[in-house]
Every structure is written in C-alpha cells, then in structure tokens.
Amino acid sequence: MGSLTTNTFSSLDSDGFTTDSKMVIDFIAEYYKNIENYPVQSQVKPGYLLTKLPDTAPYCQESLEDVLKDVTDSIIPGLTHWQSPNFFAYFQSNASTAGFVGEMLCTGLNVVGFQLDCIPCSYRARIHCNGLDGKDAQAPIYIFVLRKWRWFYASDQTHSTLLKGVKLVGIPSSNFRCLSTSFSSEFSLSPQSLEDAIENDIKAGYVPLFLCATVGTTACGAVDPVMDLGKIARKYNLWFHIDAAYAGSACICPEFRHYLDGIELADSLSMNPHKWLLTNMDCCCLWVQQPRLLIESLSSNPEFLKNNASESNAVVDYKDWQIALSRRFRALKLWIVIRRHGIANLMFHIRSHVNLAKRFESLVAKDSRFEVVVPRRFSLVCFRLKHNDACKASELNRKLLAAVNESGRAFMTHSVVGGLFIIRCAVGSTLIEERHVDDLWKLIQEKATDLVEETGAIGD
Template sequence: MGSLPFELFQPLDPDVFSKESHAVVDFIADYYRDIEQYPVRSQVEPGYLSKRLPESPPIFSEPIDTILGDIKKDIIPGLTHWQSPNFYAYFQANASTAGFLGEMLCTGFNVVGFNWIASPAATELESIVMDWMAKMMKLPSKFLFSGGQGGGGVLHGSTCEAVVCTLAAARDKILNKFGFDCITKLVVYASDQTHFTVQKASKIIGIPPCNFRSIPTSASSGYGLDADDVRQAMKVDIAQGFMPLYLCATVGTTAVGAVDPLLELGQVAREFGVWFHVDGAYAGSSAICPEFRSYFDGVELADSISMNPHKWFLTNMDCCCLWLRSPAELVDSLSTNPEILRNKATDEKEVVDYKDWQIALSRRFRAMKLWLVIRRYGVAGLMEHIRSDVGLAKHFEKLVRMDTRFEVVVPRRFSLVCFRLKPRFGATNDDDGLKTNRRLLDAVNSSGRAFMTHALIDGKFVIRFAIGTTLTEMCHVDATWKLIQDIATGLLL
C-alpha cells in the first residue's frame, strides 16, 4: 500500500507542518521588528505586481524559502503597512500576539461550526464569549444568553454583514405581516455621518435606493443625529404612505468620531415601531472603560448592537460582534433546515445553530480568537490598551492646539483627532484651506513616514489622525507631528 503514488503527497504531515510554520513565525516576527523601515503607505504604481510574477501557476512544488523570499521582494513593497506604528489612516485594524495565536488555532483546527453538532465547542465558546464581551461593555442583560430573556450574540465577519442580517430580519417581520408588495414602501434612516455600509446593506436586501434617508447633522450637535429631525422625517414619510423600517445610530462615526444620542433616538424608534440598531464598529471597544460608557446610555432601547473587535480590541481581522434582543427574529428570516444537516440536537431545539444567525452556511471558529485575546490580556489589560490610545490622542490634540497655524476641527471623543491647517487670511482662492490641507496630506503620505486619511465635514477638508495601531508609542506620535509641522512650514513659506 505504501507504494501507491498518491500516498507520497502528504500536505499535512505534522513534521513538515511544524518546520515550515516555525519558519513563517520567524518571518513575521522579523517583519514586525523591521516594520518601521518600510514606507507606511505603499509607494508602488498600479500594475506593479503583474510585472514581477509569472503569468501562470507553477507546475511543480516550490520550497517555502523561495516563496518567503518572493514575499519579501515582491509583496512587502506593495503592502500598505497597517501594523506600522506610523499608520494613522481610516480606523486601525489592531493586531496582537493573542489575536494571532487565536487565529492560528482557528485555522489549525479548521472546523466549520455551522450548526452545533459540526463542532459543539465552536458554537458554545462563541455564545460564552459573546456574553463575556457584553458584560465587559455593560450591555443590558437582555442581550446576553445568560440573561434568560431570549437574547444573545453572534460573531460575524463585518458590520455590513451584521446590518444586512438585521435589516433582513426587520424587513421580513413587516412583510410577513403586511404582504411582500410593501417592500417598495420600507424606509431606512441614518445620518449623513453614518457609515456607507448601512446604505449599501439596505440596497442589498432590496430596499429601493430612494428609500434611504441620510439625515443631515451639524456642528451644533457635534455631528450627532438630532432625534427631532428623525421624528420629523418619519412623520413626513408616513404621511406619504411610506413605512419606517430601521434606524441606525452610531457611537463613534467613521469620518469624525461623532456620537448619536442613543436614548433620544431609541425613543423615536419605539414611537414608530422601527428596528433600532446601534453601530459601535470603532468606539464600541471603549465601552469597557467606565469613563466612556455613558456614550452608550440608551443602548437598552436597541434591537441590535454591533461592534468590531478587529478595529480597536487587539483582535486580528476579521471579527464583528452582533447582539440581538430577539435572535428568534433573525432566525425567522435566515433559517434553513435541509435534510442533509438534520441532527438530534437541532431537532430537539436544545442548541444554537449559528448558520441561521448569518448570511453564509460555513463559518470560521472566530470565537477562539476573541476568547484568547480576552484571556491573554484580561479586562485590565484591555482597558489599559484603550486608555493608552486615548492618552496618545489627547497628547496629539494638545500638540495641534499649541501650534497656532493649526486647528482641531471637531471635538475629540475617542482616539481620533480631526485637524487642519487654518485657512490663511485673504487666501480666498484656497477654497477654505482645502488645497493646502490636501497638499499637506499628500506630502506626508508620499514621504512614506506616516499615513493619514481625510474627511470632508461641513465642506471643510480635515485630516484624520486615528490612533490605535498596536505598535504606536508616544515617540511615533511626536515624530509624526514634527513631520507634519515641517511639511506645513514648507507649504506656508
């Protein structure tokens, strides 16, 4: 038997696995050691890689050393280094050793826990860790499995998936009651600061694009959504024969980190019987610190809450927490019961089958990762992590305020600072500072020494300085500020 040709090929031999995995661990450790040498934002030109790689796949096996050499030579120059301490763009995707270890275990076990029996530990650990997270964030007990009121949570890959699923649940509740033709009358509400993912998700589930209401915000409310504006919009819609469906509020908006008033918005949602979703993709992590928890007051009125540990909670991509007051509504919309997956535990309704809480059938063992992060660092370590980033942001904000050429445009709430060079007196052709600030941003990013992105707020071009990459320390913030100042000096000469 040993002589059959197909037994020679053993792609999961434990000794080879061990040897090659150790080599890749060393490779990645070196990558972190060297990371400051690389331009933060990749400086390659579009199409660079197809000039370097062969057009066709290799016929025969290549050794791991050759492949790692090519990654160093061809791939790393084309990466924008999200783990660089000088990465301040978008929102961070902060990695950690524990997040990496959890991902290794998830990938190593490679179980697919779509229902309970397909890997009971995958399902049960996920339910347990979702309760842990909810306790850390002091969410009301009705969102916990252990709360005994039918609530519970699930791990998705992204906020968009969480919004698609909750929108579908909200939609089907109404359509089941009033008939499918009503789909053209359903309306989704958010602010002009809400992440575009809500608008996209709304289109995906079949809400007419013209039925998405993007309600304007302003500086007077710190770019938070005004509950009266929402109430008014719903009234107008109802008068015109529309049916308000879903309201999304955000704690820590993408552009400027604004906070919508959950309590007032939740009350409006109750008044009109619409699904109330709270998106804390970025700032949700901060709720574990008492000093930030008040931003989440009113969350008890939510039907669903989402936040991304893969942003600011040391959990490598991907990991999005979604809690529901009534997961049964989600399951009503998303469940499937094919014969091929029938099993005793499911038939007896004793267990959670997470396939009915998400879009796909297949799913990764993400709970392993989040559980490892929480255990390895503890609540105290995770609070320290949040506070140190906010501390660095406060420090940066102070630096900006000390240089009279600059201004902080939007009040800082978490670890994101939105600033700009003040428009120069008399330079009316500068479009309120837009051109100068854009040139400043381009120059910083082109230097390779830092990467930041921008937003337009009330027509103002602001530079977003998002702190939270795991390796960022005060020395990096100081050096980047000096870089910004020096480039500004050159521009303003």
C-alpha cells in the first residue's frame, strides 16, 4: 500500500474513460429505446432495494458490467420513469441529447465556478443558473433576513416552496398572507383582493414586503396578472417576484409572451429550463433586477477566496448569488441546448406539446362523462369524471387516477382546486408523440368504464 507504482487501477485514464463512457452511452440509448416497456410509475414497495443490495461496500473493484447489470435488475425497476412518453405527472423534466452532452461537458470539465465566471449569456442579462429548486420562488427571500414586521403576499395557488423559503429565513408562517382564488377568476390572483389585504395590513401596523406572482401554477396552470400586480407592488414598494418555473419556457414563443406583460415591474423572475426547455436536471434561471441586494445579503469574503479579480469588483462572483459556495457550470448546458436547437426548434418543441394538450382537451370534451375543470393553459389539462355528489366525485376520480397509474401504462398526478379533486394531464415528455396522448385517453376511458360498472352510474 502507499506506493504509486503497485496499483494498476487508474481512476481517470483516457482509454478507460472512453471505453466505460461509451458503454454507458449505449446503455442509456438502450434504456430510451425500451422506456415504454417499463411501468411509468414505480411499482415497488418502499425499502425493496435494501434486500437486493449488499450491506457493505466492496473491498475490491467490481466490473462496470456487474454494476450496470444491477442498475438494470435493481435500480431501474424501482424508478418512476420521468422520461417515458407516457409520463404526464407533476410537470415534465425534459431530457434531450443537447442537454445531456452539455451536462457531460460540465461534468467532464468538472470546474467549480464560484468565482471569475466568464459565462456566455445570450441575453446579456445577469442570469444566475443554479440548481436550487424546481421552483426557485424562494431565492430572493434571502434578502429579507432580519427584517421585522415583514409581510408576504401570494395566492393560495403559489408553490409550497415559497412558504418553505419564508420559514427558512426566520419569518413566521403567520406573516404569509395567502390570498384566496376561485373558479370565477380561473385561480388567478385578484389585484383588488391583493390591494385590500395590503391596505388592511398597513392599517394594522404591518409593513408589506414581498409579492409573488405565478405564471403557470402547479395545480392548474393559472396565470396571475403580472402588469396589474406589478403596479400594486410599485405603489406599496413591495419586492415583486415572478415565479415562471414551468410556463417561463413557453414565453419564448411570441404568442405566449403577453403573459409576461409588465415584467419590467418585477424585481426578480425565475424559470426552470430543466422542466420544459430540454435541459437535463438541474438548471434554474434566476433573474434579479438589482443583483446588489442579493449580493449584500449573501456575500462572504473569506481570505482563502480573495484574489485580484474578486477584490477589483470586475467580476460577478456567483457564490454571492446563492447559498452554496460550490457551483457547477450549468450555464454551459443551457447554452448548448439553445445553440443545438436554435430558437426555431425550441419554439416547435413548446408548440408541439401545447398542440398535444389541445388534442387531449378536445378528446375529454367529446366524452360527456368528463369535464375539463379549468381552461387549459399551456400544456396542462385539468379534468375529471363528472358526478353530482361532490364527495363521491372526489372518490371516483381518486379511484380513476389510481387505476390509470397502477396499470403502469401512464402516470398522472392530481391536485385540489376550489375544493375539487382534479386529475392533471401535464403534456411534456421530450419523447411524446400523438399516439401517446391518444393511448392515454383510451386508457382513461377504459378505466372509467370499469369504474362505472363497479360503482354504478355516474350522475350528470
């Protein structure tokens, strides 16, 4: 032990790197080819893997073939297959060849970009590509640490991570003003109810501080009115954050850009290319109007990180835009996705999914047993089996969703809006084609028919 010459194992020689990596490329390509053969949602019981794998790490090296065999036999059967074209759950997590090779370059170069980042930025804005979250709504909240009497506003449709972020910086949940939305406004936040709440809070002696608007909510794809909310935020001097995690990608298409009208009033905006813009996990873009405020809250300047560039303020030290010190070179990945696709193909990608969602929506509309619960937004369709009795309707749709998912042929998730249990069909897999939407609908109809036979007629 201890001598460099007695060991024949090399962790990173060029030949071994090439051979092993290409074997894994073939493995992954094969996985994509067969992906429709797997049950979409994981069908295993929690803990099943513990019995399949050894208790201790091996003393000697094992072959890549053995490791890949275990991935095939033990890991893959335990997964939910997010890349399946039959995945319609949550929001999509788009993989692409360009995103993959971008990640390979990031991982191969393996640089730690906390400082001196000379990152290409197509938009000449200061956009921070981090991996913090599927919903990075909480990022700018860091700014508000230590401010007392803080008051936060968002609709009851806002993502749960906003509240998590608020709690994290030491602000009581009771300072979070959760404003009700309803079917009448398609679950969009009403500017009037916001202004009323702010006025009431001011009268009660509180200081309004932060407003989060969402473009494309998780539950049903609702869009808050950015322009009107932004004006209120300016009037009362609130920080105005726009969470466009999901639908921000759609706004590369001119026909969706109006949803961001008023964006110039925002203090910050986040969107996730790792959801709908073909950039493999993880990549979240955070734009901040005045980066100085974020940096003042998060900067640290220990001796070991000081250098001429950092001292000169000539560079953007992204470590001061985030919690962590270490950073992966995620911008490289997004840059490659944009260049390899070009805006034309990226718009085509978005529009294809929107068109498939429209197709699904029209299929639902044609079957009188079903209803589309809120108007389709982007590529998310929210629907349910109709029933006169609200309690029975929830139960029925819960059963329908379980039956679809347990079949392994597709995977959708649910949400509850306006007190109604609804099924969400989130169209967005990179590999999706028309036939997958058609098959999904057939599957749903089939399971609905079975259910009706079991449980008796559906009220109408």
